[in-house]
Amino acid sequence: MMEAVQSPKEVERELVVMKFGGTSVAGAEELKRAAKRIVAAREEGRSVVAVLSARGSTTDELEAMAREVAGRPDPREMDMLLSTGERISCALCAMAIVELGHRAISLTGSQAGIVTDSSHTKARIIDVRADRIRQALEEDSIVLVAGFQGVSTESNDVTTLGRGGSDTTAVALAAALDADVCEIYTDVEGVFSADPRIVADARKLPVVSYEEMLEMAASGAKVLQLRSVEYARNNGVPIHCRSSFSDGAGTLVIAEQETMERPLVTAVTHSSNEARVTLTGVRDEPGVAGEIFGALAEANVNVDVIIQNEPVSHGGGADLSFTVESGDVTDAVEAIESLDAAEGIETDEKIGKVSIVGAGMRSHPGVAAKVFEVLGESKINIEMISTSPIKISCVIASDRVPDAVKALHNAFDLGSGAVFEENPMSSEGHRPRVTPDPEQ
Amino acid sequence: MMEAVQSPKEVERELVVMKFGGTSVAGAEELKRAAKRIVAAREEGRSVVAVLSARGSTTDELEAMAREVAGRPDPREMDMLLSTGERISCALCAMAIVELGHRAISLTGSQAGIVTDSSHTKARIIDVRADRIRQALEEDSIVLVAGFQGVSTESNDVTTLGRGGSDTTAVALAAALDADVCEIYTDVEGVFSADPRIVADARKLPVVSYEEMLEMAASGAKVLQLRSVEYARNNGVPIHCRSSFSDGAGTLVIAEQETMERPLVTAVTHSSNEARVTLTGVRDEPGVAGEIFGALAEANVNVDVIIQNEPVSHGGGADLSFTVESGDVTDAVEAIESLDAAEGIETDEKIGKVSIVGAGMRSHPGVAAKVFEVLGESKINIEMISTSPIKISCVIASDRVPDAVKALHNAFDLGSGAVFEENPMSSEGHRPRVTPDPEQ
Numbered sequence: 001m002m003e004a005v006q007s008p009k010e011v012e013r014e015l016v017v018m019k020f021g022g023t024s025v026a027g028a029e030e031l032k033r034a035a036k037r038i039v040a041a042r043e044e045g046r047s048v049v050a051v052l053s054a055r056g057s058t059t060d061e062l063e064a065m066a067r068e069v070a071g072r073p074d075p076r077e078m079d080m081l082l083s084t085g086e087r088i089s090c091a092l093c094a095m096a097i098v099e100l101g102h103r104a105i106s107l108t109g110s111q112a113g114i115v116t117d118s119s120h121t122k123a124r125i126i127d128v129r130a131d132r133i134r135q136a137l138e139e140d141s142i143v144l145v146a147g148f149q150g151v152s153t154e155s156n157d158v159t160t161l162g163r164g165g166s167d168t169t170a171v172a173l174a175a176a177l178d179a180d181v182c183e184i185y186t187d188v189e190g191v192f193s194a195d196p197r198i199v200a201d202a203r204k205l206p207v208v209s210y211e212e213m214l215e216m217a218a219s220g221a222k223v224l225q226l227r228s229v230e231y232a233r234n235n236g237v238p239i240h241c242r243s244s245f246s247d248g249a250g251t252l253v254i255a256e257q258e259t260m261e262r263p264l265v266t267a268v269t270h271s272s273n274e275a276r277v278t279l280t281g282v283r284d285e286p287g288v289a290g291e292i293f294g295a296l297a298e299a300n301v302n303v304d305v306i307i308q309n310e311p312v313s314h315g316g317g318a319d320l321s322f323t324v325e326s327g328d329v330t331d332a333v334e335a336i337e338s339l340d341a342a343e344g345i346e347t348d349e350k351i352g353k354v355s356i357v358g359a360g361m362r363s364h365p366g367v368a369a370k371v372f373e374v375l376g377e378s379k380i381n382i383e384m385i386s387t388s389p390i391k392i393s394c395v396i397a398s399d400r401v402p403d404a405v406k407a408l409h410n411a412f413d414l415g416s417g418a419v420f421e422e423n424p425m426s427s428e429g430h431r432p433r434v435t436p437d438p439e440q
Numbered sequence: 441m442m443e444a445v446q447s448p449k450e451v452e453r454e455l456v457v458m459k460f461g462g463t464s465v466a467g468a469e470e471l472k473r474a475a476k477r478i479v480a481a482r483e484e485g486r487s488v489v490a491v492l493s494a495r496g497s498t499t500d501e502l503e504a505m506a507r508e509v510a511g512r513p514d515p516r517e518m519d520m521l522l523s524t525g526e527r528i529s530c531a532l533c534a535m536a537i538v539e540l541g542h543r544a545i546s547l548t549g550s551q552a553g554i555v556t557d558s559s560h561t562k563a564r565i566i567d568v569r570a571d572r573i574r575q576a577l578e579e580d581s582i583v584l585v586a587g588f589q590g591v592s593t594e595s596n597d598v599t600t601l602g603r604g605g606s607d608t609t610a611v612a613l614a615a616a617l618d619a620d621v622c623e624i625y626t627d628v629e630g631v632f633s634a635d636p637r638i639v640a641d642a643r644k645l646p647v648v649s650y651e652e653m654l655e656m657a658a659s660g661a662k663v664l665q666l667r668s669v670e671y672a673r674n675n676g677v678p679i680h681c682r683s684s685f686s687d688g689a690g691t692l693v694i695a696e697q698e699t700m701e702r703p704l705v706t707a708v709t710h711s712s713n714e715a716r717v718t719l720t721g722v723r724d725e726p727g728v729a730g731e732i733f734g735a736l737a738e739a740n741v742n743v744d745v746i747i748q749n750e751p752v753s754h755g756g757g758a759d760l761s762f763t764v765e766s767g768d769v770t771d772a773v774e775a776i777e778s779l780d781a782a783e784g785i786e787t788d789e790k791i792g793k794v795s796i797v798g799a800g801m802r803s804h805p806g807v808a809a810k811v812f813e814v815l816g817e818s819k820i821n822i823e824m825i826s827t828s829p830i831k832i833s834c835v836i837a838s839d840r841v842p843d844a845v846k847a848l849h850n851a852f853d854l855g856s857g858a859v860f861e862e863n864p865m866s867s868e869g870h871r872p873r874v875t876p877d878p879e880q
Contacts, residue, residue, distance in 0.1 A: 028508035035509075062528070068468035069475075070535035077538070080546050081531035084524035088502070091521035095510035098517070106520050111596070156551070 054085025109149035190250030281343030494525025604665035630690035721783030
């Protein structure tokens, strides 16, 4: 009978999904700090759902335990094991919030309605049935959700989403609950124009577009997990990436807007743990490349840059090179050896990659030339090149990566002395305002 | 179409529920040892369901974490937190079993169908819906079940059964699955005639009845949890209590049988962490005792021995004494102070208890007299006495407990030199044979 009458409070209350990473819940102090931040948001009148990762090195410790008892731990059991870490964080944080005088309830991925396929250790979310969260929010509870995990529809077993899956949990919940923003708290202050450990005057970016963030995550920026950005873009979830150790605004990741000024280059990203695999004398038949990359996909190897030279009828077949993460080299080689597709396989594990990303590159064709010129001036040899409309990546020797990052950051004027300072979000009513001022 | 035909193997296969305590799964080595023992039972042709506790001190560590973030941790969240320990044990053990070449699956209490009421941190099992276990056994899997936990029907939340609850999980599953035996593995070899740390020639008992075991558990024997013995008695589940570190037979806990020789006294038990609460000038009205013990029950204080002296119309009202566990004294005093039922409350925390237990006492009325005589000869003052048909307990000063145990054990001839050596189970076909020979 009451249903027809909605209280004005319920209609207006904002909803924020906050996600805290492992370092943000590492110990009792960090957990209490996270609890206070959550409570502060609640006391500002917002409804809060918080997604937590496992504490500090818990996941690594659990994996080490597994390897002590089994050479190849069973994936289903691995998920049962690893999923405990986030539950511990959530239960502890819920206790800390109750201690601060608020209602709180912790939910496992399964209880939170994160439904996945049954690919253990790397499950994909196929549905979010957030009824229990909604009910708890209506009862005025703060809801803590164990990140990184779900439940398979098929077998009703615990699944995990793979490393960094908690970001995806948070974004998926924000999408399902139609949250106003998904705040990702980490131990860094936001997304920077380059890794501040390499470039001293790297600048915190007030805003980047989903596309830029995707390219940056794919090319080495570790702040946000690629999958979560993809999910956010597909569902229009604004992400606010910020530090759990300070109150300053971080970086807003949102859809590219007409009003948004497009800088030529937004950031320089890099990765040092890459490896190149070169196949020589690849069998010269249609479908060979499909066979090769099919086998790699089946072996769960992510291939990054691919180059094929001397393409056809050159006698001994073509040469094919591609890069993978260093940790995947053995799997990659094994997968290809089983195919009889090439005469030889060579690997080079001293490979790195430097990339520049920027939405403005779409309309400025001269950027690639400048990148090559800058690296050339620094006597850095470019071994492979890969581009997208908003990204240029160069594969180089891994020991030259820091020099390349510095040179490019400098050449494109990305430092904190740079002119670009604006807030494209200022016209958006309830969204968090993002300004470069850390006091907000 | 195949359903009508049952294979003879399925009909005949024995089912054993094995329960491993915290020390038996403490580290990788212990877990592998437990896995081997489970696999050995499977390879002997039995179906195996194994219930595991949390590893070593995990539960204590989790409780300590909770106290770091909250003064009074929320009970629901405490259960969410504590239930992770057993899941870790089970997942690791399942991996170890898979590594040994057998099928294995770990189940949470909820997945195993342990349905409880919603009294968080001390839930009671109200149903066991073991369909998923049966299905897994039919698929020829070894089933690992997280002990100590269940799921509440009401809220679908994780509950825990209280300390030692894994024994109860094991017995409840054995009852529901109609197992042939429930084997409880611990770090001791069985049930002894007295604590071997106090009495050097304490004897491992080949068999004790449920009733004796209940009295022993209630009066200080720590091998089996009281509740699990009660559950076993009510459901006729034979318990075999044995060491996970040796292959010898332990102690069988079964229903008292006609053929069973009843020793006069089976064991001496003791406890040192008791406290006495004395109420002076208790209000002289009908119903006062009910008020007092009602308030104690509400405060969750277990009262053991009760004595009321100078019962009625003595001017200042009666005196009432009772004993509780040391840890409950504060709660007990607080509960009574709120009542205005007595003039004064005194407490004595230097109190212990020594008990003798034996089914044969029923038909031998002289035992109590001998107990008092023995303690008198040792100059041990008896402060309170409590008896049941098969038990005599004396409350004494806690520093005299070891002397009392030794004196009684000696006086009733319970040592390993004693004559009583028999196997009342020898006529039982498939039940484990229990003999005093550790080589079995």
